[in-house]
Amino acid sequence: MTETTPNYLPLILIVDHDDLSHGMVQKSLEKGGFRTVRAPDHTDPLPLFIEKQPDLVLLELEGPGCTGLESCRRIRSLVLGRHTPILVVTGNDEGDLVHRAFEAGASDFVAKSGNPDLLVYRARCLMRNGRLLKNLQQSEDRLARVQQIARLGDWEWSPENGRFWKSQQMFAILGTSQEADSGTLTGFLQQVAPKDRDLVREHFERALDDPAGCDFECRIVRGDGSERLVWIYGRREPTGAPRSVHLLGTLQDVTEVRRSEARSRMLKEAVDSLQIGITFSDAHGRIVYLNPAEARMHGFEVEELIGREARAFAATPHRRQTPPNRLTDGTTWRRESVNVRRNGEEFPVLLTSIPVLDREQRYLGIVTTCEDISERKENEERINRLAYYDNLTGLPNRSMFLERLHQCLAQAGRDGDVLSLVFLDLDNFKDINDTLGHGAGDKLLYEVALRLSECIRESDLLARLGGDEFVVLLTSISCQDRVAAAVQRMLDIFQEPFEIEGRTVYSSASIGIALFPDDSHDASSLFRSADTAMYHAKSEGRGRFRFFSEEMNHKILHRVALENALRQGLERGEFFLHYQPQWDLRTNRMVGAEVLLRWQSADFGLMLPSEFISLTEDSGLILGIGEWVLRSACQQARLWARQGHPEFRVAVNVSSKQLKQQDFVAMLNQVILETGVDPKSLELEFTESVIMENAERTIETLEALKDMGVQLSIDDFGTGYSSLNYLKHFPVDRIKIDRSFVADVSRSTDDAAIVEAIITMAQSLSLKVLAEGVENSDQLHHLSQLGCDEVQGFYLAMPMPADALEGSLGREHGRRVGKHEVTEWFDSRSDASPWPAAPSHSAKSSRKICAVRENG
Numbered sequence: 001m002t003e004t005t006p007n008y009l010p011l012i013l014i015v016d017h018d019d020l021s022h023g024m025v026q027k028s029l030e031k032g033g034f035r036t037v038r039a040p041d042h043t044d045p046l047p048l049f050i051e052k053q054p055d056l057v058l059l060e061l062e063g064p065g066c067t068g069l070e071s072c073r074r075i076r077s078l079v080l081g082r083h084t085p086i087l088v089v090t091g092n093d094e095g096d097l098v099h100r101a102f103e104a105g106a107s108d109f110v111a112k113s114g115n116p117d118l119l120v121y122r123a124r125c126l127m128r129n130g131r132l133l134k135n136l137q138q139s140e141d142r143l144a145r146v147q148q149i150a151r152l153g154d155w156e157w158s159p160e161n162g163r164f165w166k167s168q169q170m171f172a173i174l175g176t177s178q179e180a181d182s183g184t185l186t187g188f189l190q191q192v193a194p195k196d197r198d199l200v201r202e203h204f205e206r207a208l209d210d211p212a213g214c215d216f217e218c219r220i221v222r223g224d225g226s227e228r229l230v231w232i233y234g235r236r237e238p239t240g241a242p243r244s245v246h247l248l249g250t251l252q253d254v255t256e257v258r259r260s261e262a263r264s265r266m267l268k269e270a271v272d273s274l275q276i277g278i279t280f281s282d283a284h285g286r287i288v289y290l291n292p293a294e295a296r297m298h299g300f301e302v303e304e305l306i307g308r309e310a311r312a313f314a315a316t317p318h319r320r321q322t323p324p325n326r327l328t329d330g331t332t333w334r335r336e337s338v339n340v341r342r343n344g345e346e347f348p349v350l351l352t353s354i355p356v357l358d359r360e361q362r363y364l365g366i367v368t369t370c371e372d373i374s375e376r377k378e379n380e381e382r383i384n385r386l387a388y389y390d391n392l393t394g395l396p397n398r399s400m401f402l403e404r405l406h407q408c409l410a411q412a413g414r415d416g417d418v419l420s421l422v423f424l425d426l427d428n429f430k431d432i433n434d435t436l437g438h439g440a441g442d443k444l445l446y447e448v449a450l451r452l453s454e455c456i457r458e459s460d461l462l463a464r465l466g467g468d469e470f471v472v473l474l475t476s477i478s479c480q481d482r483v484a485a486a487v488q489r490m491l492d493i494f495q496e497p498f499e500i501e502g503r504t505v506y507s508s509a510s511i512g513i514a515l516f517p518d519d520s521h522d523a524s525s526l527f528r529s530a531d532t533a534m535y536h537a538k539s540e541g542r543g544r545f546r547f548f549s550e551e552m553n554h555k556i557l558h559r560v561a562l563e564n565a566l567r568q569g570l571e572r573g574e575f576f577l578h579y580q581p582q583w584d585l586r587t588n589r590m591v592g593a594e595v596l597l598r599w600q601s602a603d604f605g606l607m608l609p610s611e612f613i614s615l616t617e618d619s620g621l622i623l624g625i626g627e628w629v630l631r632s633a634c635q636q637a638r639l640w641a642r643q644g645h646p647e648f649r650v651a652v653n654v655s656s657k658q659l660k661q662q663d664f665v666a667m668l669n670q671v672i673l674e675t676g677v678d679p680k681s682l683e684l685e686f687t688e689s690v691i692m693e694n695a696e697r698t699i700e701t702l703e704a705l706k707d708m709g710v711q712l713s714i715d716d717f718g719t720g721y722s723s724l725n726y727l728k729h730f731p732v733d734r735i736k737i738d739r740s741f742v743a744d745v746s747r748s749t750d751d752a753a754i755v756e757a758i759i760t761m762a763q764s765l766s767l768k769v770l771a772e773g774v775e776n777s778d779q780l781h782h783l784s785q786l787g788c789d790e791v792q793g794f795y796l797a798m799p800m801p802a803d804a805l806e807g808s809l810g811r812e813h814g815r816r817v818g819k820h821e822v823t824e825w826f827d828s829r830s831d832a833s834p835w836p837a838a839p840s841h842s843a844k845s846s847r848k849i850c851a852v853r854e855n856g
């Protein structure tokens, strides 16, 4: 039961020893509406006080052994007893005791002899005052606590008497004590920072006349010397006396507030100036703040977006509610999305959201940063394109193709499907590059890519591996016939010529096909097999396709072994040279010899050039071997010159790769210097096609060679371009009529006519003509009659070692055949001979190898 309970009867604790007077007092009080409880003596009224918590204590001061004053003090010292009215009962003449009773905490006193009924009114009055006092004290305590929390003090200045009163909290803020305070404005101003003292004084004085009072901030210096920022608010109040006012006000320590405001301002400045967008949205997803970058990014002004839903930034398909767990788990949530600008343009963004929770972990809102990643995406795409796509054609490149191939093989392996790998290589692409330039070559590749992509299915994968190589993975065809049909369609795209830079360009391709799982089980061997098949298609005549077979594989393995043996052959000294004599038909003299390479391989036995020269060219080995041939031939020519045959020339075959070698001229010059050979004794033979490969550059090289004094000849003349016109531009000395024309010169009028035309044309250009492949006396006879200058062939002499030829240099011969005299010469094919027998009928026709001389 408390005071606020309806029908509450206040309780009075009576501390006395006189039973008689107690009875009267108790009766009066209970009649007056009180309840009573009695502490019979003064020994210890506290337990009962604590237990009952009375609304008033009636305390007798006098009596035997009376300790009323002590009881009064002890009750007051209790928190419970701080505000409880204590009415002390005294004798009639007890002035001093009353005084001591008040000092001990008594609220009032009453004489023992007084009317007990009046005691009721006294008690009521005391209890009412006690309640008021208690309430007042409580509000003061509360105010003090609030001021302490708010770091807010209050003050009062009376200009009339100069007093400046400060509350406890003021002292706490100023860091000084009440005891040391002068209680004047001057004393207070001492604690204001010197720079702000005038400001404070002015504000205070103005406020005395201004109903609005004063409201300002200044710095104070606390007792410990530290400086704080305080906010002072003051308002004038009338004192009650006429025309008298004083100033009441508050002083609040706002140092932290201002610091945090400054921090917030700086933070806002920083956030506002960021290039990355930032949005704060509330628990309902509405935007409460966004920085200019965010607004700008979306094409709006900041103000236009406040209050709008944050998710409206996202393009419709990407608009979604934040997953609930994201809102409360307090973790950062990062994702890519697509936002939309005011003009409808969509753009990729990187969003990072951090939910904001209160102390009770309730969701308050979300902070989201938004980065426009269009540029990054474009860069990624560009890098991806560079890494996985061919720049020229836009097709997937080797890396991408291999990645996809691995995936497809794994899938096909699981599903038991068949895949076909088609390897396509353009024929003679290099010629197009060399003759029309790289720009034209690139355009051709682009056009080929375009046509190929049009002739395959969507499920097939087309890629450019680099150079002129393309691959297609056929995923949807399992039957070989249909693969063949698909591949034929790929070849057919070359039927139509290409229009490149205003020129009509014809091209073709060779294709190799390997099947999974029949031919190979993994990507790299599938590639190898398709490549092998392509190589065979190419070597069989180009413009065709071949399916991979094991036989092809064997050929390739053989080729690899041959190449390895060739590399070692040079180191092991397995190469040697044969010389095939060449005669001047007019003087019947041996004027030179063609140098022919031979290879006695440890692994493959004796090998002829037809078996290995093209491989040395493909592998680049021809450069080293060719230099060795040149050096050895020059040494031999130099030796023969020393032996008395300075006019005798050696003719060395030069391949296309050698001629294109950057330093070919320099290398030859070096060889000539080193061997000391007279350059006139050296002839270099080039085929027509080699010369025509890059005609302009070749002319420069040939002229440089000519300047060195070397003789030049065109080999196999008649089989290539045979453009008589180009001949005049090349600084050559001799043309060698190909043996295919010589073979039928005595039987076919056409061939005879061709040979005659070549001879006539050469004579008009002052060029010598040498006919090669002379295998019988009829051919020799005809060539002589047609005016051919020189001859070479099995009928006259087989290729032979240098020492075999040496004995015949400068010898005289003379035996007539028809109008020719044929001299028995020598037979290079003796049984002891280490070199191979001459092919064709020449070997059977005669074991005599002859030289011829025109009659008369």
Ligand SMILES: Nc1nc2c(ncn2[C@@H]2O[C@H](COP(=O)(O)O[C@H]3[C@@H](O)[C@H](n4cnc5c(=O)[nH]c(N)nc54)O[C@@H]3COP(=O)(O)O)[C@@H](O)[C@H]2O)c(=O)[nH]1
Binding pocket: 580, 594, 595, 596, 597, 608, 609, 610, 613, 626, 629, 653, 654, 655, 715, 716, 739, 772, 773, 774, 775, 792, 793, 794, 795, 799, 839, 840, 842
């Ligand atoms: N780049 C280099 N090429 C070289 C080198 N050495 C030779 N070769 C080229 O190899 C091709 C084949 O040469 P080879 O097997 O030696 O055949 C030559 C002669 O033996 C053969 N020949 C000579 N007379 C006759 C004949 O009456 N009938 C007949 N069927 N064949 C004959 O002709 C070959 C020489 O021909 P050519 O070069 O066109 O003058 C050959 O193309 C050589 O060029 C080398 O060191 N480097």
